[in-house]
Amino acid sequence: MADVTMRVWRGTEDGGSFQEYQVHAEDGEVVLDLVHRLQATQANDLAVRWNCKAGKCGSCSAEINGMPKLMCMTRMNTLDVSQPITIAPMRTFPIIRDLVTDVSFNYEMAKQVPAFTPRAREADGTYRMDQKDVDRAQEFHKCIECFLCQNVCHVIRDHEENKGRYAGPRLFVRYAELEMHPLDTNDRRQLLRKRMGLGMCNITKCCTEVCPEEIHITDNAIIPLKERVVDASYDPLVWLGRKIARRIRPSGAPPAQAPGRAQTESAAG
Amino acid sequence: MTTITVDEVHDLDVLVIGAGGAGIRAAIAAKSEGASTGLVCKSLFGKAHTVMAEGGIAASMGNVYPEDNWRVHFRDTMRGGKMLNNWRMAQLHAQEAPDRVRELEEWGALFDRTPDGRILQRDFGGHRYARLAHVGDRTGLELIRTLQNKATSLDVRVFMECTILRLLTDANRVVGALGYWRESGKFVVFRAKATVLATGGVGKAYKITSNSWEYTGDGHSLALWAGADLIDMEFLQFHPTGMVWPPSVRGLLVTEGVRGDGGVLKNSDGKRFMFDYVPEMFRAETADTEEEADRWYTDKVGARRTPDLLPRDEVARAINSEIKAGRGSPHGGVFLDIASRRDPEYIKRRLPSMYHQFKQLAGVDITTEPMEVGPTCHYMMGGVRVDPDTGASSLPGLFAAGEVAGGMHGSNRLGGNSLSDLVVFGRRAGLGAAAAAAAMSDMPSIDPAQVDSLAREALSVFDRSGGTNPYEVHRKLQECMQSLVGIVRTGDELEEAQGRLEEIQREASVASVEGHLQYNPGWHLAMDLRSMTTVARCIAMAALVRKESRGGHTRDDYPQPDPELGKVNMVVRYNDGELTVTPEPLPVMPDDLAELFKS
Ligand SMILES: Cc1cc2nc3c(=O)[nH]c(=O)nc-3n(C[C@H](O)[C@H](O)[C@H](O)COP(=O)(O)OP(=O)(O)OC[C@H]3O[C@@H](n4cnc5c(N)ncnc54)[C@H](O)[C@@H]3O)c2cc1C
Ligand code: SF4
Ligand code: SF4
Ligand code: FES
Numbered sequence: 080m081a082d083v084t085m086r087v088w089r090g091t092e093d094g095g096s097f098q099e100y101q102v103h104a105e106d107g108e109v110v111l112d113l114v115h116r117l118q119a120t121q122a123n124d125l126a127v128r129w130n131c132k133a134g135k136c137g138s139c140s141a142e143i144n145g146m147p148k149l150m151c152m153t154r155m156n157t158l159d160v161s162q163p164i165t166i167a168p169m170r171t172f173p174i175i176r177d178l179v180t181d182v183s184f185n186y187e188m189a190k191q192v193p194a195f196t197p198r199a200r201e202a203d204g205t206y207r208m209d210q211k212d213v214d215r216a217q218e219f220h221k222c223i224e225c226f227l228c229q230n231v232c233h234v235i236r237d238h239e240e241n242k243g244r245y246a247g248p249r250l251f252v253r254y255a256e257l258e259m260h261p262l263d264t265n266d267r268r269q270l271l272r273k274r275m276g277l278g279m280c281n282i283t284k285c286c287t288e289v290c291p292e293e294i295h296i297t298d299n300a301i302i303p304l305k306e307r308v309v310d311a312s313y314d315p316l317v318w319l320g321r322k323i324a325r326r327i328r329p330s331g332a333p334p335a336q337a338p339g340r341a342q343t344e345s346a347a348g
Numbered sequence: 349m350t351t352i353t354v355d356e357v358h359d360l361d362v363l364v365i366g367a368g369g370a371g372i373r374a375a376i377a378a379k380s381e382g383a384s385t386g387l388v389c390k391s392l393f394g395k396a397h398t399v400m401a402e403g404g405i406a407a408s409m410g411n412v413y414p415e416d417n418w419r420v421h422f423r424d425t426m427r428g429g430k431m432l433n434n435w436r437m438a439q440l441h442a443q444e445a446p447d448r449v450r451e452l453e454e455w456g457a458l459f460d461r462t463p464d465g466r467i468l469q470r471d472f473g474g475h476r477y478a479r480l481a482h483v484g485d486r487t488g489l490e491l492i493r494t495l496q497n498k499a500t501s502l503d504v505r506v507f508m509e510c511t512i513l514r515l516l517t518d519a520n521r522v523v524g525a526l527g528y529w530r531e532s533g534k535f536v537v538f539r540a541k542a543t544v545l546a547t548g549g550v551g552k553a554y555k556i557t558s559n560s561w562e563y564t565g566d567g568h569s570l571a572l573w574a575g576a577d578l579i580d581m582e583f584l585q586f587h588p589t590g591m592v593w594p595p596s597v598r599g600l601l602v603t604e605g606v607r608g609d610g611g612v613l614k615n616s617d618g619k620r621f622m623f624d625y626v627p628e629m630f631r632a633e634t635a636d637t638e639e640e641a642d643r644w645y646t647d648k649v650g651a652r653r654t655p656d657l658l659p660r661d662e663v664a665r666a667i668n669s670e671i672k673a674g675r676g677s678p679h680g681g682v683f684l685d686i687a688s689r690r691d692p693e694y695i696k697r698r699l700p701s702m703y704h705q706f707k708q709l710a711g712v713d714i715t716t717e718p719m720e721v722g723p724t725c726h727y728m729m730g731g732v733r734v735d736p737d738t739g740a741s742s743l744p745g746l747f748a749a750g751e752v753a754g755g756m757h758g759s760n761r762l763g764g765n766s767l768s769d770l771v772v773f774g775r776r777a778g779l780g781a782a783a784a785a786a787a788m789s790d791m792p793s794i795d796p797a798q799v800d801s802l803a804r805e806a807l808s809v810f811d812r813s814g815g816t817n818p819y820e821v822h823r824k825l826q827e828c829m830q831s832l833v834g835i836v837r838t839g840d841e842l843e844e845a846q847g848r849l850e851e852i853q854r855e856a857s858v859a860s861v862e863g864h865l866q867y868n869p870g871w872h873l874a875m876d877l878r879s880m881t882t883v884a885r886c887i888a889m890a891a892l893v894r895k896e897s898r899g900g901h902t903r904d905d906y907p908q909p910d911p912e913l914g915k916v917n918m919v920v921r922y923n924d925g926e927l928t929v930t931p932e933p934l935p936v937m938p939d940d941l942a943e944l945f946k947s
Contacts, residue, residue, distance in 0.1 A: 107594020
């Protein structure tokens with residue numbers, strides 16, 4: 080592969096601009112390789128986050144040619160290198176420097192999640208869970224906290240003022256994980272409705288589209304949460320019944336509640 | 349010259365440096381004891397190396413094979429470490445791992461299940477029974493997120509993207525640490541009654557490695573510089589299966605779970621070569637035909653285990669030999685084949701992230717074609733010498749746990765034994781530190797002159813112009829370690845490495861950095877190089893003194909183990925600017941445990 084033109088955003092919270100570099104590229108490389116080469120040879124002080132270089136830690140999120148992606152999982156051969164490649168920091172979060180943004184918002188929202196509270200163990204000291212029940216919540220446990228979904232969600236991307244009252248898709252995934260955890264007994268539905276802004280999500284699905292872990296954020300997390308929150312406002316017993324049903328459901332039976340969209344539109348807003 | 353004073357000072361009962369599995373577990377333990385606890389890490393919270401762990405966490409719960417128990421796990425661990433392990437650590441580890449796994453479940457971790465709803469366990473190298481609790485092949489993510497959520501709910505204070513430069517000492521006691529915020533470059537002082545190191549490993553000193561940029565041996569160096577003992581630094585684990593192609597992903601880990609789930613190693617002739625490399629020590633319990641090996645996956649009692657799952661040091665050496673003999677794959681590895689042995693659905697379900705990783709980064713579909721793999725620098729067995737029960741180092745006020753601590757794994761670690769090590773000894777070190785802090789009535793005092801000189805030294809790279817480029821020095825270090833202190837070592841090469849490393853260390857000390865303090869990776873690397881070069885020298889020195897082959901340390905000029913050297917640890921110390929290596933006797937195993945090895 081020949082040299083590639085890279086337009087990398089350089090600057091701080093006080094402002095900055097795209098700077099153009101010619102960077103050598105080798106076969107099979109990913110965007111992060113070029114960023115590293117640039118750093119080692121032409122821009123020693125270029126700020127960038129990364130850890131695993133394998134799509135596992137969620138550190139290297141950026142907007143590549145305007146698309147929110149992990150730099151370590153974006154192969155150069157998926158990009159048109161006859162044109163300059165633009166690399167910008169995530170837009171929704173305040174800039175610290177160059178490609179590094181201040182993602183502390185997400186950690187602050189995480190502190191407000193009421194803790195996991197398991198039910199008691201079985202008599203033999205174990206917790207028995209069916210693989211099928213576990214599968215459902217495991218989807219959400221795949222989240223690598225790359226915050227790309229938070230980055231694209233228009234509720235906070237375009238409205239800074241919403242940040243204090245909106246958890247955002249990553250945190251909805253976390254709430255869903257707890258809500259669908261076969262052992263959890265905590266009820267977080269009023270909190271979701273009143274303080275976490277679940278109603279503000281209008282199911283545009285932009286978050287789902289960018290999730291590198293292919294978590295079905297809207298269909299499997301947000302929509303079922305919305306349904307449960309609706310239940311909460313009407314009838315606490317329905318919810319309780321569902322939690323209990325889920326636990327004692329014999330293996331092989333269908334899920335107590337299949338994810339669906341039916342009630343959801345009315346729940347939005 | 350004006351004195352550099354640091355305005356930001358945090359007073360803590362327990363300071364934990366490192367937020368991987370070991371550090372977070374230590375912080376949870378200390379906090380639960382009522383100690384005011386701070387957790388410092390170089391990356392964002394939740395991104396530590398532990399997140400990358402794949403295959404699972406070893407614990408003899410006996411959910412799949414009721415025959416399993418802690419004694420069998422203990423025995424496997426000691427044999428895997430070629431009997432150089434600290435027996436007490438190996439014992440505590442084997443005894444407590446099951447409770448720690450159940451505790452993770454109680455904190456929200458969702459492990460894969462057996463048909464009757466309990467925690468499922470999988471096969472891994474060197475473990476007699478299927479023993480690794482797991483979540484597909486992303487167990488580390490589950491572990492770190494569970495601990496992260498638990499620590500968050502306990503309101504442990506987290507100082508993220510903050511790098512510790514040095515431990516602060518007062519009258520031979522560790523009293524805290526000096527660090528800098530990566531974001532602003534500003535210094536910060538932590539004053540603490542007790543400090544726990546949980547900084548992980550050293551793999552970034554090598555060119556081909558499964559480790560991330562964080563693995564620069566900081567904790568090893570911090571302990572050494574402050575005056576604590578390190579042991580077993582010559583024992584570095586090269587994982588047999590790293591990716592070899594394309595160059596961009598060279599070294600990236602391919603989990604042992606692939607072999608645990610039925611994958612086999614083959615050379616360019618299509619031969620399962622591992623049958624040719626079964627060492628005497630493991631012959632009695634290893635299959636000698638392909639038929640028996642294949643049967644073992646479902647019949648642990650009637651068949652013996654496949655040689656593909658010998659301990660890692662054996663497999664890495666075997667692969668190395670096959671490649672050297674010209675029977676390697678096109679890109680200089682060997683083949684790892686699961687495609688022809690298991691159906692695609694099974695592979696995708698058991699190994700989702702491997703499937704993903706190869707598909708996306710190498711364009712290889714592991715359900716239809718073999719992978720190409722070769723050894724990659726993976727894990728540091730050596731580290732801070734600790735008291736097994738409390739994690740206390742040889743220096744008052746300092747504790748260590750996780751990969752930065754030495755002794756638990758002897759000369760070679762078994763897969764899955766690290767994650768369990770983290771939670772068993774992370775907890776113990778946290779409790780040990782909390783107890784030490786409780787025994788102290790007053791906050792220790794910090795010497796401002798010490799802070800001033802350390803801070804001044806750290807900033808010197810900005811004053812200098814025309815010094816060395818830290819990226820270039822790092823590249824040289826990696827070349828040197830890869831070629832002279834790699835999987836197979838010789839006395840001559842190790843001698844040569846000593847000289848070169850001293851030169852590289854000197855170059856690192858005169859690096860110059862452009863730009864300013866704010867989030868400046870050039871400066872960060874210049875700082876990391878100090879610990880990386882120090883650890884590199886420790887490895888080379890200890891390797892030179894150990895004139896035998898054992899576990900992760902192979903000497904071409906001394907190919908056999910030496911029973912006398914099997915009774916000692918190499919202890920590395922730092923005195924007045926000089927590194928020394930001294931052989932010291934291993935703790936002696938009590939008779940009742942020694943019995944387990946007689947059969
Ligand atoms: C790809 C891969 C797969 C693996 N798979 C498995 C597996 O399946 N099973 C298993 O048992 N083991 C596995 N291992 C090994 C295991 O993951 C590691 O040994 C283990 O996670 C180390 O944990 P730790 O808590 O000691 O350190 P880490 O998780 O590495 O954490 C180190 C922490 O220290 C911090 N730190 C370092 N230096 C400083 C400093 N100067 N100042 C402040 N903070 C600092 C870092 O920021 C980080 O937070 C795997 C390793 C790799 C690389
Ligand atoms: S679906 Fe909801 S959470 Fe996702 S991007 Fe749209 S508004 Fe945001
Ligand atoms: S849900 Fe997906 S996109 Fe959002 S933070 Fe997690 S992994 Fe990233
Ligand atoms: S570096 Fe870990 S996800 Fe990219």
